[in-house]
Amino acid sequence: MTTPERQQQDKTGKPRLALFDLDHTLLPLDSDHSWGVFTTRIGWTDPAEFERRNDEFFAQYRAGTLDIHDYVRFATDAVRQRGAAAAEAAHRQFMDEVIRPAMLPAALDLVEGHRAAGDRLVIVTATNAFVTRPIADALGIDELIAVDLVRGDDGWITGAIAGIPSAREGKVDRMEAWLARHGWTWDDVHTTFYSDSLNDLALLERVDHPVATNPDARLRALAQERGWPILDLFAHHAA
Template sequence: MGPTGSSSARPTAAFFDLDKTIIAKSSTFAFSREFQAGGLISRGAVLRSAYAQFVYMVGGADHDQMEKMRQMMSQLCTGWDVQTVTDIVADTLHNIVDPLVYDEAVSLIEEHHAAGRDVIIVSTSGAEMVEPIGAMLGADHVVATRMEVSPEGKYTGKIRFYAYAENKAKAVRDLARKRGYDLDGSYAYSDSVTDVTMLEAVGHPFAVNPDKELRKVAKEKGWPVLVFERPVALGSRVKLPPAKPTLAALAIAGAAGIGAAVWVNARKAKRAHSA
């Protein structure tokens, strides 16, 4: 089931989650090795702070636990030098981002543009990382997590905007008011149950490679389920611009990616054990 043209006099849009919806793996986890190699994350800190915390909290993802995770991520990157992060990402961005995007997702983006819709990426990852990815994909706008940077060019540890759960839905509604989008005629795509409120904000929600909880919600609500399974090199589908990112928000993305990968692995282990 693909997008169709809109008869509405108001413009419509298509909102895409990033990880596991457009990109076949976490867009941030791969950076953790580069951050560790660059001296930003010690192996001990990774094991003690990120891995232990996320494994401990893998049993559920309510808002209290997400607040604890947000605090942990803030503490992990506090004091990191922005230029160091920028240099690391500039050296590795193409190697990390280029390899795997879903061919089906790129086709959908192209179809939505052909139908006259704006395409917006809505991601919990850092804005300054998501924005160049969005540019590569031809997205019209990006909603993502934003961190505060001190006048000295270091991460303060404060998060200006955390693009997660209801915050994503609110950002979608705010953007719709600002740009005049008809949300009833708009589309949204995600793989995660944490994005249910974002999916509910539009008239055409789609579950993409959904986790168990989102699959259940999609079945209850009658939402279409899409299976994306053809990852291709991004450069084979779109022209990649030179990578010169200024990633003021990437620290939170790197920390989030570490936890996200452990979260996924622990959930798989838990499900296998339950089976």
């Protein structure tokens, strides 16, 4: 973000929100897909069948055709079967072996720059909260809008989605609900949103300052057409 732009925002007196997609935006990987690969590696799923279905769902996501309810049921199946203690222990291992090594300086610097400027930081992701809450914590970002999961009478997840999933247009709905809880509307704040995917077009079009970040080919073309900033955080990293 340029200095004059930052100064102009300061003069408005509006709170500044820095919104971040997570997968392929702050991380050079898809945390949901990577979690699935990890659970297969530790023996929780049948390798061939899980890989086939996981890759199939990931391709649907990239194409914008994913049924998120079907995907979340599939993606949380092993976690539901293993129970909370085993799942949380596995996630700690996942953080150490997969996620923390993928938290690269360029992305961390971007987050810290907004934090140092006094911006309110929010992750807005289509990945479920079980996978992403520890990642947000590791990034030092308290505010997480993720796919929330229904919990049964035993307190553990059921595989169903609670409320509106934070995917595609749902990201706008969930952000509006978040703003309302803080007594704000879109007009009360200045918003910047970083995303890699055309799946996030609805929120990119809604914010004040969209930034195509490590964009896929379709978003890169659109950003060039519309004059949106393009930020390649991982240009020198082999994901």
